Amino acid sequence: MLHTVNKSPTERNALESCLKHLKKGSAVLLIEDGVYGALRGTASTKMVEQALKIHPIYALSPDIEARGMQDRVIEGIKLVDYNGFVDLAVEYPGVQAWL
Amino acid sequence: MLHTVNKSPTERNALESCLKHLKKGSAVLLIEDGVYGALRGTASTKMVEQALKIHPIYALSPDIEARGMQDRVIEGIKLVDYNGFVDLAVEYPGVQAWL
Amino acid sequence: MMKLGILINEGPYTHQASDTAYLFTKAAIEKGHKIHRVFFYNDGVYNASRLTEPPQDDRHIVNRWQKLAKDHHIDLVVCVAAALRRGIKDENLQEGFRISGLGQLVETGIQSDRLVTFGD
Amino acid sequence: MMKLGILINEGPYTHQASDTAYLFTKAAIEKGHKIHRVFFYNDGVYNASRLTEPPQDDRHIVNRWQKLAKDHHIDLVVCVAAALRRGIKDENLQEGFRISGLGQLVETGIQSDRLVTFGD
Amino acid sequence: MEEDAGGKVKKFLYINRKAPYGTIYALESLEVVLISAAFDQDVSLAFLDDGVYQIVKGQHTKPIDVKNFSPTYRALEGYDIEKLYVEKESMEARGLKEEDFIVPVKVIDTADMAELMESQDVIMSF
Amino acid sequence: MEEDAGGKVKKFLYINRKAPYGTIYALESLEVVLISAAFDQDVSLAFLDDGVYQIVKGQHTKPIDVKNFSPTYRALEGYDIEKLYVEKESMEARGLKEEDFIVPVKVIDTADMAELMESQDVIMSF
Numbered sequence: 001m002l003h004t005v006n007k008s009p010t011e012r013n014a015l016e017s018c019l020k021h022l023k024k025g026s027a028v029l030l031i032e033d034g035v036y037g038a039l040r041g042t043a044s045t046k047m048v049e050q051a052l053k054i055h056p057i058y059a060l061s062p063d064i065e066a067r068g069m070q071d072r073v074i075e076g077i078k079l080v081d082y083n084g085f086v087d088l089a090v091e092y093p094g095v096q097a098w099l
Numbered sequence: 100m101l102h103t104v105n106k107s108p109t110e111r112n113a114l115e116s117c118l119k120h121l122k123k124g125s126a127v128l129l130i131e132d133g134v135y136g137a138l139r140g141t142a143s144t145k146m147v148e149q150a151l152k153i154h155p156i157y158a159l160s161p162d163i164e165a166r167g168m169q170d171r172v173i174e175g176i177k178l179v180d181y182n183g184f185v186d187l188a189v190e191y192p193g194v195q196a197w198l
Numbered sequence: 199m200m201k202l203g204i205l206i207n208e209g210p211y212t213h214q215a216s217d218t219a220y221l222f223t224k225a226a227i228e229k230g231h232k233i234h235r236v237f238f239y240n241d242g243v244y245n246a247s248r249l250t251e252p253p254q255d256d257r258h259i260v261n262r263w264q265k266l267a268k269d270h271h272i273d274l275v276v277c278v279a280a281a282l283r284r285g286i287k288d289e290n291l292q293e294g295f296r297i298s299g300l301g302q303l304v305e306t307g308i309q310s311d312r313l314v315t316f317g318d
Numbered sequence: 319m320m321k322l323g324i325l326i327n328e329g330p331y332t333h334q335a336s337d338t339a340y341l342f343t344k345a346a347i348e349k350g351h352k353i354h355r356v357f358f359y360n361d362g363v364y365n366a367s368r369l370t371e372p373p374q375d376d377r378h379i380v381n382r383w384q385k386l387a388k389d390h391h392i393d394l395v396v397c398v399a400a401a402l403r404r405g406i407k408d409e410n411l412q413e414g415f416r417i418s419g420l421g422q423l424v425e426t427g428i429q430s431d432r433l434v435t436f437g438d
Numbered sequence: 439m440e441e442d443a444g445g446k447v448k449k450f451l452y453i454n455r456k457a458p459y460g461t462i463y464a465l466e467s468l469e470v471v472l473i474s475a476a477f478d479q480d481v482s483l484a485f486l487d488d489g490v491y492q493i494v495k496g497q498h499t500k501p502i503d504v505k506n507f508s509p510t511y512r513a514l515e516g517y518d519i520e521k522l523y524v525e526k527e528s529m530e531a532r533g534l535k536e537e538d539f540i541v542p543v544k545v546i547d548t549a550d551m552a553e554l555m556e557s558q559d560v561i562m563s564f
Numbered sequence: 565m566e567e568d569a570g571g572k573v574k575k576f577l578y579i580n581r582k583a584p585y586g587t588i589y590a591l592e593s594l595e596v597v598l599i600s601a602a603f604d605q606d607v608s609l610a611f612l613d614d615g616v617y618q619i620v621k622g623q624h625t626k627p628i629d630v631k632n633f634s635p636t637y638r639a640l641e642g643y644d645i646e647k648l649y650v651e652k653e654s655m656e657a658r659g660l661k662e663e664d665f666i667v668p669v670k671v672i673d674t675a676d677m678a679e680l681m682e683s684q685d686v687i688m689s690f
Binding site: 105130131132159161162180181182184185186188189193194196198 | 200202207214215218221222224225226228229231311312313314315316317318
């Protein structure tokens with residue numbers, strides 16, 4: 001399953017709840033304000049780094065750049081553009097949005 | 100100042116942020132989904148009880164009843180209706196909404 | 199008796215903000231306070247759509263505001279910039295609302311004893 | 319090549335959901351995938367308002383969807399129940415969108431290889 | 439209503455993570471669930487995070503002048519929609535017990551909820 | 565524009581707690597701030613919680629096809645709106661430093677932010 005998260009982890013509980021519900025083989029894609037979850041040195045970094053040990057985590061680079069966060073992404077998080085988003089949605093057997 | 104909070108404390112950070120910014124003499128009014136912050140036995144109860152030692156906390160009873168929470172309100176939190184909301188807005192020198 | 203300004207930032211039905219604002223405003227009027235203005239901003243501009251048609255058994259948020267304003271001579275102002283980008287124009291504006299500039303919001307803040315905000 | 323269904327739950331400009339959905343859908347088409355339907359629900363119905371008029375230097379979200387649909391024969395469906403309570407009707411519906419029932423959303427789930435949701 | 443979906447039966451999961459009344463998502467999610475009953479699919483509902491508040495007993499919405507839609511969850515059984523799952527950790531963090539709910543539900547833990555999500559064909563979240 | 569407000573000068577505080585682009589609140593808040601410049605009031609802006617992200621340097625919005633409004637914060641000075649406050653704790657929890665901001669700001673702690681809020685006549689939050 002590909003899980004998409006579009007909320008900032010410092011404003012809402014969506015990312016935290018998502019990470020608790022990942023099964024083996026699942027991946028996370030951070031989009032929109034969700035990309036704040038991809039950053040180094042924040043209150044949520046440790047939680048994300050823990051999940052990253054087990055699950056691939058992606059972040060939508062257009063959203064990262066829009067927010068000026070291009071130099072702050074946690075090592076190991078893969079950046080994708082909209083084409084990459086489409087590829088992920090196709091590659092995984094389903095897409096679950098954590099709204 | 101009267102601070103209004105309309106977000107659930109288990110979904111967003113609004114209540115937590117509000118409580119950190121209370122000055123002596125300020126009060127909090129929980130409305131809409133914010134009334135979930137008025138409940139006993141939840142993950143946010145302790146935080147609210149701490150604030151209650153120093154600040155008056157009110158909850159909008161129509162919103163409490165709508166959500167079926169009438170028997171779960173923390174002792175010491177005062178219930179008000181829309182008339183009471185108006186009285187509080189008038190009594191305090193300003194109203195700050197934590198959106 | 200006080201002069202109150204009301205700011206509504208969310209659309210009807212989707213968020214409770216407009217419901218709460220309405221019930222607050224009604225209570226304030228009944229208590230003898232004066233409503234300087236109700237200002238609709240952000241998605242709040244959708245509260246002014248004349249085409250709104252809720253289910254029969256549901257409250258009619260738009261018409262409720264309209265009636266309250268008519269009965270008590272309340273100024274219902276919809277922000278023009280917020281309205282244009284959301285498709286609210288004279289063409290679909292309910293009677294009793296008027297479209298004006300953001301300056302009316304700032305003026306509400308200046309002229310009211312309290313500005314009370316309802317949003318998300 | 320896959321058949322994708324798109325669900326949009328938020329209105330234009332207010333939330334980024336419709337922007338992301340558009341850019342995703344466009345990329346999917348360019349990659350050769352088929353879009354079974356774009357379904358507009360909740361505040362998503364506001365994406366279909368013909369009266370929408372953003373500032374000159376801003377993207378026109380409504381017309382952008384309309385053009386994409388025309389160029390690639392995409393079915394843009396607006397939920398009738400969600401639309402009525404939000405004041406979207408034939409009267410202010412942009413060409414290229416059609417109003418229909420929620421069953422079309424369930425059908426999209428059944429017929430598509432993937433349903434991708436964009437919301438708040 | 440067009441109910442012919444070519445004979446396919448898919449597993450549909452409706453995920454409810456938001457509280458009722460503050461926003462319309464809970465109600466409009468329920469409206470989709472009701473419609474889906476006509477399509478003979480394999481439907482489940484999951485209540486987690488603040489979504490567990492949607493099905494709490496004793497909702498009285500008259501004071502806020504909004505329709506109380508919680509009794510509708512009881513009607514789901516009549517449409518053969520009987521798989522309602524509540525996440526234990528979400529329920530407990532809100533001081534709720536199984537008997538607080540207006541409908542019979544199956545209480546499952548986070549690991550089982552994750553399993554449930556993973557086993558679906560179509561997931562809808564509002 | 566009607567700018568006559570009877571000569572009153574009030575303290576206006578615009579509170580920014582939301583990130584930019586995911587929602588329109590940051591932009592539409594800024595639009596009110598700009599209009600307020602015409603009214604000769606005593607205007608301050610507060611950035612706390614995710615609001616601090618609004619004024620981070622290096623925003624490039626072309627890839628999401630949305631207008632980058634962050635340079636507009638720099639224009640505020642020209643309208644004599646110079647009191648921009650950032651909450652230290654919010655900034656640090658997001659790994660940001662004072663030099664990461666696109667405009668000069670005053671960094672204050674939570675206690676001072678609370679003081680600032682308390683001293684205002686009109687508070688607008690979006």
